[in-house]
Amino acid sequence: MTRTTIARLLGLLACASGTAALAQTEPARNIMTWPLPETLSPEGRAMAKAMAASPVPNPTPPVALQRQAIGAMQDAMGTPLLKRYGVRVETATMAGVPVRIIYPKGVTALGKGPVLLNLHGGGFQLDSGSLTETIPIAALTGLPVVAVLYRLAPEHPYPAALDDALAVYAALEKDRKASRIAVYGTSAGAVLGGQLIAKLIGLGRPLPAALGFFSGSADMSKAGDSESWMPLPTGKTTLAAEIAPYIGTADPKDPILSPQYGDVSRFPPTLLISSTRDILLSGTAIFGRALVERGVDARLVVFDGLPHAFWAYMAIPETDQANALIANFLKQRLGAR
Structure with missing residues (x-):
């Protein structure tokens, strides 16, 4: 795959995941058009x-075409990662639920040992991370990662993705204690990870050892300030509007869909990661x-x-x-050696 093709696919990924990348007319407050700081690496x-x-x-391509393009990008980016990290990927x-x-x-x-459960990003409509979010983490932790290929919207709105995540979590729990499982996800995967924890709490089920919440939101009912800095190329002005096909007819303030409206005091130790030019900086920080x-x-x-979820698609020192950070946190919380 040529660099030009990958660049075009990166542009499509930005469109699909709300990264707001930016060669079209956009509001003046779009921070992505401001000069880049010297604090970044040259890469x-x-x-x-x-x-x-x-x-x-x-206009935005049809979902089927987006999935095809992003799937090709995952394959193209996954190949050098496989070579670099020497891991093995198995479909099962x-x-x-496919994983x-x-x-x-x-x-x-x-x-029956410790395991990581990954919930990939992609706006609940694409798979933009089941390889790029997992290969480095498996290698750096020395732990197997199970990436849930959950059902996607608009064909399968909420709670389909949550049901799939819960089913795989329960399957992993049959062979190990919940304290030997850690959950992490980026973007839509972070949103889904919060929902999974809220669902487990509501069911009175044992919780995982840790949650990695990377560039997400726990409130589908209102937009944070960073969403005004980073207008979406699709024309949507909020995360909730962008993932409306996933939310469907659900109440945006439902405490499972939006854990911020429930009791979060029982959440496991949580690492949150974002960046200053991330549309979901506010949602993550709040x-x-x-x-x-x-x-x-x-x-x-x-x-x-750096932009939204950069670690999932940018081969730069900041991604390393x-x-x-992610691997050290998850490994420590699982007590893995």
């Missing part, structure tokens, strides 16, 4: 600049504050100058830094 500056200059399809089915299992070197089966206010062991890390 980060170059890639962010290239993304900002890459045209976004207008758990509890009737990808990523095995690090020296691990040949899930067994949820982090809510967790801290309720006594949860939560920590927020904000990278400078983010992956190291």
